[in-house]
Amino acid sequence: MTPATPSAAREPTQEGVPILLTGQALRSLRDSGYSLPTALAEVIDNSLEAKANKIIVRIDADALTDDVARIAVIDDGAGMTPDILQRYLQIGFSTRYMRTEGIGKYGVGAKLAALNFATKISVWSRASASESWQAVSFDLEDAIAVEAATGKFPLLGTPKASLPPKRYNDFLPGGAGTVVVWSKIDRLERGRFAATADSLVVELQQELSRIFREFLNAGIDITVNNTSLLPHDPLFLMRGTWAEGILAKQPGHKPGDHFPATVIADEPVSVGLGTARLRVTLYPPEVTRKRFQGGDKVAMLMRVPANEGMISFVRMNREIAYTIVPKMMPSGIKASDRFIGIELSFDARFDSFFGVRNVKRGVEPSGVLRDRVRELLKRYIPTARRMLDERWGQVAKKDKEHDGEHRAIMEAIRSVEQIMPKSKADPRPKDEIDAKLWELAGDVGHESDEQRAQYVEKVRELPFILESVDYPGKQFVDITHLSSQVLVQLNTRHRFYKEIWAPLTEIADANPSEVSGEDAVRTARRAIEGLTLMVAAYGKAQSMEQDPSKFDGLTSDWGKFLDTLMDKVRDVK
């Protein structure tokens, strides 16, 4: 099978050896690290560079095994003259070798991508309607068998007149165009990359709609198994995208509505003698919605969770990587970063700075570039995060402004009060109590005198008044004793409120299907930490007194009342 492999016993040959063991080298080159979407993107690149308007991808699964059996890419581009077609399969051949004004330049993409998944490549092409279709093909295993038998790797023959396979008749261009077919596919069996051939197709559609978003947005048609792709823009700036289609189906929206992101940054980034472009966006309110909805069904459909921490690298208008770059996000990636779009676009002149590889997959920004981008993100990401926090805070405010947040519990405590000992605190004059309640009515957001009076009326008889209010300072609770009433105010500006109370309240109020397990678990973990720390801080605060034993009664009463209240008050919301 492998005649050219030297055995240990042989002497070096005087006449020398060829640098390439063709068959074996080709087999090794099959592992170029392409995913199916990035491999097919190489073929689509070629169609786009041939100025195709319509590109049709067909993935056929074997009826029996459901394994992908055949993949075709059909375009209505310029096509190839027979001399170019003959060399299409030649590794290293390119009609744009090392040029920097287009997408392809290495002359390896079309071949390596195909060999990554298939062992047979067939190509039909014609350069005008008046010409007949010409075809070439290459079968790796057949060629290796010939090499084994003859000691020579077969040459690529001249193109032969031949019609593309009948199964593609409905998709052929009327004039010039090219049909590339991968067959003898041996690396796409069911279960390797996706559970079924169908799910592989869905993933392919998702990836291609992002990779080629600029072309799709400009009106190029890419169709994958009958689905004409809509652009997916991780910046959420384009119109008529896949995500806008999802939003259009939400209540209150209609088809054609545009929901643009907020542009946080659009900055030139100097690399070498030229510039790349960095854009940072915050997704629109229709997408960010309320805190904790970032993992629900609508968010998933819009591919929001997949965007967390991702940077999209776009070269010559074609995305070559959508990836997390380690240590890029200031103070690490946060779950809410899924609502931040980050894109770095550049042209082929800067390939070396972005570490672009011959397989056009992945990037490795040079040290200088990485530092520069990190510096910029340090400025813009916190801005985006802050805007989002404010927006979510406002949504929560608009929803209820803390009004009545604790009402149900206050009512429930009222009935328990009868069995608890009465207050020993000194009674306060009625005027003072009235004034305090009036002030409180304002603090919780009641503006008109009428509203204030109504509020005071409602709370006057409650044994406990519990309200969340906004006040400066590090104090978390403010307790006032109004004769028999205890007024407890929670500071909504305190970290404990912001990081525990508010998120838990939002989860508690949400529809269970809208809360992602991930969000719930993260909030629960923070809540445990917070509760533990609250008790620890209470202990620490006691130690600020020379004789902390004077708090013993307080601590024991606190535990006792907590027990009674928790026993009697439950599931009140």
Ligand SMILES: Nc1ncnc2c1ncn2[C@@H]1O[C@H](COP(=O)(O)OP(=O)(O)O)[C@@H](O)[C@H]1O
């Ligand atoms: N769909 C196509 N239409 C027209 N010409 C094509 C097409 N695909 C490939 N070619 C030709 O084949 C050559 C080799 O393609 P490829 O291996 O992808 O290298 P590259 O794109 O780097 O030039 C291209 O330079 C181009 O001339």
Ligand SMILES: [Mg+2]
């Ligand atoms: Mg190419």
